[in-house]
Amino acid sequence: MSDPAAxxxxxxxxxxxxxxxLDDVSFKISEGEALCIMGRSGTGKSTSLRxxxxxxxxxxxxxxxxxxDIVHSSEEDLSRxxxxxGFLFQSAALLDSFTLGDNLALPLRRLDKSxxxxxxxxAVDETLERVGLDLxxxxxxxxxxxxxxxxxxxxxxxxxxxxxxxxDEPSSGLDRITxxxxxxxxxxxxxxxxxxxxxxxxxxxxxRKVGDRIAVLDQGRLIGLGTATELDKSDQxxxxxxxxxx
Amino acid sequence: MGRFFTFVGVVSxxxxxxxxxxxxxxxxxxxxxxxxxxxxxxxxxxxxxxxxALGVVLSMHTRVTLLQFGAEALIPSLQSxxxxxxxxxxxxxxxxAGRVGAGIGAGIANxxxxxxxxxxxxxxxxxFKLLVVTRIVACILILPMLTLFMDFASLxxxxxxxxxxxxxxxxxxxxxxxxxxEWANFIPPTLKTSxxxxxxxxxSGYFGYTxxxxxxxxxxxxxxxxxxxxxxxxxxDVVLVxxxxxxxxxxxx
Numbered sequence: 001m002s003d004p005a006a007x008x009x010x011x012x013x014x015x016x017x018x019x020x021x022l023d024d025v026s027f028k029i030s031e032g033e034a035l036c037i038m039g040r041s042g043t044g045k046s047t048s049l050r051x052x053x054x055x056x057x058x059x060x061x062x063x064x065x066x067x068x069d070i071v072h073s074s075e076e077d078l079s080r081x082x083x084x085x086g087f088l089f090q091s092a093a094l095l096d097s098f099t100l101g102d103n104l105a106l107p108l109r110r111l112d113k114s115x116x117x118x119x120x121x122x123a124v125d126e127t128l129e130r131v132g133l134d135l136x137x138x139x140x141x142x143x144x145x146x147x148x149x150x151x152x153x154x155x156x157x158x159x160x161x162x163x164x165x166x167x168d169e170p171s172s173g174l175d176r177i178t179x180x181x182x183x184x185x186x187x188x189x190x191x192x193x194x195x196x197x198x199x200x201x202x203x204x205x206x207x208r209k210v211g212d213r214i215a216v217l218d219q220g221r222l223i224g225l226g227t228a229t230e231l232d233k234s235d236q237x238x239x240x241x242x243x244x245x246x
Numbered sequence: 247m248g249r250f251f252t253f254v255g256v257v258s259x260x261x262x263x264x265x266x267x268x269x270x271x272x273x274x275x276x277x278x279x280x281x282x283x284x285x286x287x288x289x290x291x292x293x294x295x296x297x298x299a300l301g302v303v304l305s306m307h308t309r310v311t312l313l314q315f316g317a318e319a320l321i322p323s324l325q326s327x328x329x330x331x332x333x334x335x336x337x338x339x340x341x342x343a344g345r346v347g348a349g350i351g352a353g354i355a356n357x358x359x360x361x362x363x364x365x366x367x368x369x370x371x372x373x374f375k376l377l378v379v380t381r382i383v384a385c386i387l388i389l390p391m392l393t394l395f396m397d398f399a400s401l402x403x404x405x406x407x408x409x410x411x412x413x414x415x416x417x418x419x420x421x422x423x424x425x426x427x428e429w430a431n432f433i434p435p436t437l438k439t440s441x442x443x444x445x446x447x448x449x450s451g452y453f454g455y456t457x458x459x460x461x462x463x464x465x466x467x468x469x470x471x472x473x474x475x476x477x478x479x480x481x482x483d484v485v486l487v488x489x490x491x492x493x494x495x496x497x498x499x
Contacts, residue, residue, distance in 0.1 A: 053368050082370040093365035095357075107369040110272075156365075 004067045006031045006164055006196040007052055012061035013220075014047055021047050022058065023220035031163075034190055034197035036211030038204075038242050043217040045200040046090070049166050052198060053087050054078045065164065083111055086157030086195075090169040092149040094141040100152050101137040104128065104159045111160065123159060131155045131185060147178035154185060164196045165189060171203040179203060186210050204245050216242055254478075260455075261448030264382045267375050274380050281384035285346050289392055296341055297334070297396040301403025304328065309411060318412065322422035325404040326397075330427060334397040335435050336483055339389060339442035343475040347450040350381050351471030354454025355464040363455075378455055382447030389443035390436050397436075430494040438486045442479045449475045 005028035014022040021044040029035045037045045050056040051063050054070045062069050068081050094103050104124040108115055115123065128134045131151040136144065144152060150170060157165060170186065171179030183206045190197050190210070201207050207214055208228045216224035216231065216239045224231050224239035231243045305325055312318045354377055357363050366373040405419045450471035457463035 050364075055364050055367060079370040082368060085368070087365070087368040089361045089365055091361055093361035095362055095365070096360070107371070110371050111369070156369075160369075 005029055008064040010062040012058045014058050020220050025222045027215060027222060027225055029196060031196055032194055034210050034212045035215055036199045036201055036207035037215045038207055039217035044220050045217055046168055049168055049200050052166055053085055084163045086162035086165045088153045088157045088167045090172055092153030094152055096141050100139050104156050107160055127155045127159045146173050150182055162195060167199040169200055171206050183209050214243055257448055257452045260452045261444060264379045267379045268383050274376055277376055277380040281380045285384045286388035289342055289345055292341055292345060293338060293392050293396050294399045297399030298403035301400030302407045305404040305407035321408060322419050323426045326423040326427050329397045329400045330432050331435050335393050335439045338393045338396040339439055339479045340476055343446050344472055347446045347471040347475045348468040350450035351454045352464050352468035355457040355467035358457050359460050378451040381451055385443035385447035386440045389439035393436050393439045430496060434490045434494060441482055445478045446475045
């Protein structure tokens with residue numbers, strides 16, 4: 001029997017009010033793969049990401065992380081699964097009453113009781129150094145620029161060495177150079193952590209650079225899934241337009 | 247009216263869940279102590295200033311009336327009875343509802359709309375315990391202490407006003423203030439503020455934690471927290487005073 005996929009959507013549907021955001025979506029992501037999810041605004045990309053970490057539940061269908069069906073799992077099981085996941089939010093979502101260092105130390109203190117304070121400090125320092133923010137450890141989130149905040153959010157998502165990293169709009173609100181730096185960081189993370197990446201993005205360049213495959217959602221349906229080269233030859237115009245660099 | 251009672255029911259179950267969760271490990275000591283500082287220590291200047299000023303004002307008002315009956319010697323005991331029995335607990339709770347309730351409601355709502363609560367959940371940390379339970383427990387424990395500060399600050403204000411008016415000594419003022427005061431006048435009214443603290447923490451936490459309307463939701467959470475906490479405190483006070491009179495009949499005399 002083959003290993004389970006890192007992430008599996010099995011006939012997932014979700015409706016908000018009268019609007020069907022996801023309509024019978026199915027796909028699998030292999031371990032170590034980077035999948036970029038693209039599509040027009042409001043087509044269920046971020047909703048899919050939130051379902052992968054259990055912040056939202058589908059109306060029907062299953063979401064599996066490894067072999068765990070997180071739709072029907074208990075809070076304890078979901079919490080256990082989440083320990084191996086990292087989430088970079090679109091706004092970075094740093095806790096604004098904590099310093100950058102404390103933002104990173106929080107999950108370590110809470111989830112890894114075996115670590116001493118000095119080990120936690122070392123882990124925080126190492127992770128911040130990895131994203132180039134080691135000199136900003138004592139800063140509050142309000143003192144950071146947009147790009148720094150994204151990198152800080154990424155550092156917090158990485159501090160527990162996740163096997164699955166979920167990234168929501170890494171380049172939104174950033175200039176092209178900073179966005180490219182974030183893409184480079186994601187590539188580095190994929191290589192060094194051997195992590196599976198799921199990235200929701202509108203940035204075609206970033207998606208083609210980081211993603212092994214690209215999934216295209218439109219009106220809640222999965223209308224394209226493959227490598228960028230494969231999708232360039234899609235018979236659906238919207239897929240070709242969404243993944244086209246020009 | 248039906249909506250009000252439905253709201254009270256929903257908020258009560260929210261608060262009871264928080265009380266149950268407060269005893270479920272892990273105990274969030276670090277966040278709890280942070281809230282004690284935020285809610286207690288940072289409210290202290292307001293409580294002391296308000297208590298002192300109210301003590302001065304009450305003393306001046308009662309002096310005018312009691313002087314007509316030659317009963318100005320009763321001013322200290324009237325002052326202590328008024329503050330320890332009712333004014334101290336109620337005014338402290340209303341002031342804290344204004345300062346802390348708005349802060350809790352807006353603070354948690356802001357965390358909700360900026361995805362900070364989702365971020366906490368994504369880190370396998372129970373956001374309800376971390377953000378709501380710690381604040382409710384801190385409110386429950388801190389209100390009686392702040393009430394004591396309010397009571398004694400009001401006596402200090404009353405003494406100052408009296409000493410200017412009649413040159414009364416501190417020792418005589420204190421003797422008269424506590425002569426008629428019994429433990430039953432002091433402990434139950436002070437402890438009832440724990441209920442007020444529960445109301446402030448629960449109502450504010452509920453509005454903050456359940457908001458989903460962006461920045462407008464933050465504003466609404468802050469306003470609703472103060473308005474409904476204050477209203478429920480006054481309504482609860484009626485019930486609690488009746489309960490205290492029932493349990494300690496001498497207080498009712």
